Amino acid sequence: MMRSKLMNLVPRAVATTSRQMSTATKLTTVQVDDKTGIATLTMNRPPVNGLNLELLRDIHQSIEEIEGNKSRGLILTSSNPTIFSAGLDIFEMYKPDKERIRAFWTALQDVWLALYGSSVPTAAAINGHSPAGGCLLATSCEYRVMLPKYTIGLNETKLGIVAPKWFMSTFESVLPRRLAERALNQGRMFTTEEALAVGLVDEVANSKEEAIAKCAQFIGTFAKVNPLARALTKQQLRAEELKQLEDERVQDLEKFIFFVNQPAVQKGLGIYLESLKKKATK
Numbered sequence: 001m002m003r004s005k006l007m008n009l010v011p012r013a014v015a016t017t018s019r020q021m022s023t024a025t026k027l028t029t030v031q032v033d034d035k036t037g038i039a040t041l042t043m044n045r046p047p048v049n050g051l052n053l054e055l056l057r058d059i060h061q062s063i064e065e066i067e068g069n070k071s072r073g074l075i076l077t078s079s080n081p082t083i084f085s086a087g088l089d090i091f092e093m094y095k096p097d098k099e100r101i102r103a104f105w106t107a108l109q110d111v112w113l114a115l116y117g118s119s120v121p122t123a124a125a126i127n128g129h130s131p132a133g134g135c136l137l138a139t140s141c142e143y144r145v146m147l148p149k150y151t152i153g154l155n156e157t158k159l160g161i162v163a164p165k166w167f168m169s170t171f172e173s174v175l176p177r178r179l180a181e182r183a184l185n186q187g188r189m190f191t192t193e194e195a196l197a198v199g200l201v202d203e204v205a206n207s208k209e210e211a212i213a214k215c216a217q218f219i220g221t222f223a224k225v226n227p228l229a230r231a232l233t234k235q236q237l238r239a240e241e242l243k244q245l246e247d248e249r250v251q252d253l254e255k256f257i258f259f260v261n262q263p264a265v266q267k268g269l270g271i272y273l274e275s276l277k278k279k280a281t282k
C-alpha cells in the first residue's frame with residue numbers, strides 16, 4: 001500500500017487558485033489550494049460530526065483522493081463551528097445491526113490506516129470539541145492546532161468502554177507514556193490550554209482560518225525536504241503500529257464485536273445516550 005502511495009510524491013504544478021476536488025462525497029469535501037498544493041479535508045455531518053459508517057467511508061475516500069492527486073499535504077478540519085468531531089457515532093454501537101457494525105468498525109480501521117499511514121504531511125485544524133474518535137483522528141495527524149475553550153482527549157473509560165490498542169498507541173505517539181496512561185485510565189478530557197501545556201496540541205489559534213494557516217505553515221516546513229525521504233522516514237517511524245493493526249484486523253474486529261455486545265456495555269451506552277439527550281433538553 002505504502003509503495004503505491006510513494007509513487008505519488010512527484011511535486012504538483014503550482015497555480016494560483018483553489019479548487020474543489022471532490023463533491024461526489026456528501027459528508028466530506030476536499031479543497032486543494034492551488035498556490036500551496038495543500039488539500040483541506042472538511043468533515044460535514046451535522047450536528048456533531050459523529051463518525052458513522054457513511055462519514056468514515058467518505059473520510060477514507062477523501063484521504064485516498066488526496067494521496068492520489070499529488071497534494072503537498074492534508075489538513076483535516078470540520079464545517080461545524082464548535083465541534084471537530086464528537087467521536088464515534090454511539091448509535092452505531094448501541095443495539096447494533098449485525099452486518100452494519102462490522103462494516104462500521106472495518107471503515108474505522110481503514111480511516112486510521114490511511115490517515116496515520118498517509119504519505120503526505122498531515123495536520124489537524126481542531127476548530128471545536130474533539131473527544132474519543134475525534135481525538136484519534138487529530139492525533140493520527142503529525143501536527144495539531146486547536147481553538148481556545150474546547151476539549152480533546154480519549155474519554156472512553158468514562159463511557160464504560162475501552163479504547164483499542166491502536167487508539168492508545170496513537171495517543172502515546174504524541175504524549176509521554178506516563179501522562180498518556182494516566183489520562184487514558186481517567187478518561188480525561190483536556191481543555192485547549194491544558195492540551196497545549198502537555199503537548200497534545202502544538203499550537204493555539206484564534207480562528208479556524210488562523211488554525212488552517214498555521215497547519216499550512218507546518219506543512220510548508222517540508223517544502224525543501226525531499227518528499228520521498230520524508231515519506232519513508234515517516235513510514236519507518238509509524239510502521240510498527242500500522243503493521244500491528246494490518247496483521248490483527250480480523251481479531252481486532254472480533255474483539256470489538258464481542259466487547260460491544262456485552263450487556264453491561266450496552267447498558268452503559270444506553271445510559272450515556274440518555275445523559276446526552278437530557279443535557280440537550282436542560
Ligand SMILES: CC/C=C\C/C=C\C/C=C\CCC/C=C/C(=O)SCCNC(=O)CCNC(=O)[C@H](O)C(C)(C)COP(=O)(O)OP(=O)(O)OC[C@H]1O[C@@H](n2cnc3c(N)ncnc32)[C@H](O)[C@@H]1OP(=O)(O)O
Pocket residue numbers: 047048050082083085086087088089090091129131132133134155156159161162163164165255256257259260273276277279280
Ligand atoms: C477487553 C477489551 C479489549 C479491547 C476493546 C475492544 C473493543 C473496544 C470497544 C469499543 C471501543 C469504542 C471506542 C469509542 C470511541 C468513541 O469515539 S465513543 C464516542 C465518544 N464521544 C463522546 O463521548 C462525545 C459525546 N458528546 C459530547 O460530549 C457533546 O455532544 C459534544 C461536546 C461533542 C457537543 O456538545 P453540544 O454542542 O452541547 O451538543 P449536544 O451534546 O447537544 O449534542 C447534539 C446532538 O448530538 C448527539 N451526540 C453527541 N455526541 C454523539 C455521539 N458521539 N454519537 C451519537 N450522538 C451524539 C447528542 O445526543 C445530541 O442529540 P439530540 O439530543 O440533538 O438528538
